[in-house]
Amino acid sequence: MQQNNPVFSSLRKNPDALAIERESASLRGIILKTILLFGIAIGFGVFGLSFANTNPGLYMGLLITSLFTGFISVIVATRSVRLAPVFSIIYALSEGLGLVLMSVIYADQFGSADFNIVLLAVVITGAIFFGMLTLYATKLITVTRGFRRFMLSFGFSMLAVVLFVSIASIFDGGQMAYMLFGDVNSPLVLFLTLVFIMYGAFMLTLHFDNATNIVDQGLDKRYEWMVSLGLMVSIVYIYYQVLRLLAIIASRRD
Template sequence: MQSNNPVFRRAEGFNGKAYDGYGDPSTWSTGAGQTTVATPTSPYTHQSDQGRMTVDSVVQKTGLTLGVVLVAAVITWIVTGNVVSQDAFGEDYVNSSLAGGLYAAILVGALGGFVLSLVNSFKRVVSPALVIAYAACEGLFIGGISKLYQLQFGPGVVTGAVVGTVAAFAGTLAAYKFFNIKVTDKFRRAVTAAMFGFVGLVVLDMVLGFFGSAIGFNGFGTLGLIMSVVGLVIAIFMLMLDFDFVERGVAAGLPERESWRAAFGLTVTLIWIYIQLLRLLAILSRR
């Protein structure tokens, strides 16, 4: 069956088809007793020296990708310097004239990450360099937005978001394995539809905000709180889809290079979880 996830649908093995061996794939098994002959244009034809993708290789690539995100975030945090000033009453506030570099890092990281996420999602042959470039851009964005949130809402929000992200990943993985959760077509379609609906509402609210008519989905009020909770729940379900897609790829015997695609998909979801938790804790800190 074909995946609805744009990150994984570019690789046949993530969609229930099996790679025949370590050399050039002569056939792809469709699971129905039929085969599809590989052509010279197959993205796997020239990967004869590769081993197969394993859970260990996915873990290694994901760890490397997240490491790049972390390093880029820390560098961004340090390089942007002190952006805080004090008002006449001795209260700290973010000085816009000093925070230009911080805002630039957030904007460049967000735009770069968005563009590279689209490229990586729809690229037929996964590119490790582009996955790392995506991680670097997201690190730039996360480092900047985390610093801004800490200055505005207190140090607890960043620490809480980091701990919460780790807990969400570990808890979801444990539930997925120990309760033997099965990802059905109906569940997959429902989660994918919810994801696109959520993104659509966020973008709509952002566009309306440019005209002074924002609904409040991206704000810090009640609607913002609801959207953060909904976004977090969707991200947890997406994480389950990611685990399922990785299992399919390993079972299909995909080339080891496809571990980068799996790492990219997991990184996208974990960053989404972190951002939703950061917003959720920021909103709660104001109540």
């Protein structure tokens, strides 16, 4: 179960994971908790948007705070199964606010007429999720050890490139970062964004398989929160990349 998503990779390392005299994890429990987290994210995101609209000067501060809080929440929930329920909810609250604010910023950047890119991003993300779930459930995609190794290696390669570009940007004034990620007129930027989306989509199959393994191995029911959080992290990542892709297309069209 080792892979990029830290929520899943930490489960294997925890000696207290097995449910001996406690209720064990179930797919139903994972599904319900995942729905709950997304419900919390959407609800708080709408509430946060209304608050931000009455205080426009707080937009960027709220966005940065929400993203930072979400990052910390994932780390804590990954390390402690006891705290996973609380910090999973904190992550949902923070990411709900962050994604709504980020979506509004993207929409405003391209004018109110293009606000439908947000709705389209939601629809595409949902289609990717259910499409990959169908492929996994029907065994059209089988998660093998070789597939896991490939995805893990590819993920580390992506991370290495991002870190290298970040360091290089300190010395070249951000030219490399702009060339690879910021120049919306560059075919390379469009290609890389598509690669990131495909990577996120195929990572979902690993998460589905990990969720199945966690249930089959009889892990404690509390780990449902960690699995649900891991799924949410991946879906949020795909949504952001899809939104970015649509923004790039809109910019090229203009």
